Amino acid sequence: MYIFIEYIMVQYNCDKCNKNFDKKDSYLKHLNRITPCVKITDKIELIKLELLENYNNNIKNIEKKIKKDFEIKFNTYKIEKNKILQEQNNILIKTISDMQTEQKNLINRLNALETFIIKNININNDFINDELQNGGAIEGLQFENQLSNELKKYNINVYFDKEITKKYGKSSAGVDIVIKYNNNLITLQCKREIKLGSLKDVNHFIIGSQIIEKKENIKPKLYWISKVAPNKSALESLELYNITIITDINSKNCLKKCIDNIKKDMDIKDEILKK
Numbered sequence: 001m002y003i004f005i006e007y008i009m010v011q012y013n014c015d016k017c018n019k020n021f022d023k024k025d026s027y028l029k030h031l032n033r034i035t036p037c038v039k040i041t042d043k044i045e046l047i048k049l050e051l052l053e054n055y056n057n058n059i060k061n062i063e064k065k066i067k068k069d070f071e072i073k074f075n076t077y078k079i080e081k082n083k084i085l086q087e088q089n090n091i092l093i094k095t096i097s098d099m100q101t102e103q104k105n106l107i108n109r110l111n112a113l114e115t116f117i118i119k120n121i122n123i124n125n126d127f128i129n130d131e132l133q134n135g136g137a138i139e140g141l142q143f144e145n146q147l148s149n150e151l152k153k154y155n156i157n158v159y160f161d162k163e164i165t166k167k168y169g170k171s172s173a174g175v176d177i178v179i180k181y182n183n184n185l186i187t188l189q190c191k192r193e194i195k196l197g198s199l200k201d202v203n204h205f206i207i208g209s210q211i212i213e214k215k216e217n218i219k220p221k222l223y224w225i226s227k228v229a230p231n232k233s234a235l236e237s238l239e240l241y242n243i244t245i246i247t248d249i250n251s252k253n254c255l256k257k258c259i260d261n262i263k264k265d266m267d268i269k270d271e272i273l274k275k
Contacts, residue, residue: 174208185220
């Protein structure tokens with residue numbers, strides 16, 4: 001007869017942390033340890049908190065990286081933008097400088113041409129004839145020069161070209177000739193091109209006349225001399241002022257009309273011819 005003895009392994013389980021022990025003394029030590037074990041629910045919460053903290057840290061790191069990348073790219077954009085703007089500004093400055101140089105050269109050439117014409121062309125003869133001539137700036141200068149010389153034969157004050165800007169300032173440049181006698185004042189604009197005078201030309205002339213009026217404290221009579229009448233808007237602007245418009249395609253006839261009208265308006269007699 002045989003007797004079988006079966007040994008069953010007993011396991012001890014901690015209700016708190018759910019840990020298993022094979023030996024009772026190990027189990028008891030676990031229960032009586034100085035630092036108590038953590039409840040399984042608390043442990044889960046700790047794990048959750050740890051995961052949440054890791055997640056938040058990862059998010060913050062990602063945000064920092066994105067922000068840093070953005071700042072780098074934005075700063076690069078700003079640098080490139082400023083570089084392009086500087087290049088455009090340099091091109092603009094160079095263009096303006098070139099234009100100013102070209103303008104200065106052109107003014108010098110025009111001044112040299114004007115000086116040459118005044119010194120070398122005898123405009124006191126019959127050079128201004130019945131023909132259309134050049135129909136532009138040179139003819140206009142010849143006409144103005146002869147008109148001023150004819151008027152200077154009388155004992156009156158006549159200012160022409162640079163004499164006007166010297167006496168009244170650069171803003172009076174829209175006026176070609178100024179005539180002053182006793183308490184009378186005439187400002188004259190001469191356009192000998194074969195084209196309609198524009199509103200811009202008229203306004204330039206009117207502004208110059210107003211500046212001279214203010215300096216002399218005399219209301220001037222305005223003269224507009226041209227081959228053809230100004231355009232509609234320019235004519236309407238001129239009609240607002242005390243103005244005489246003389247249009248004649250023939251320079252010689254136009255010159256005579258100007259002198260006759262000026263002598264009449266200013267009551268200039270032949271007796272006051274300079275000796």
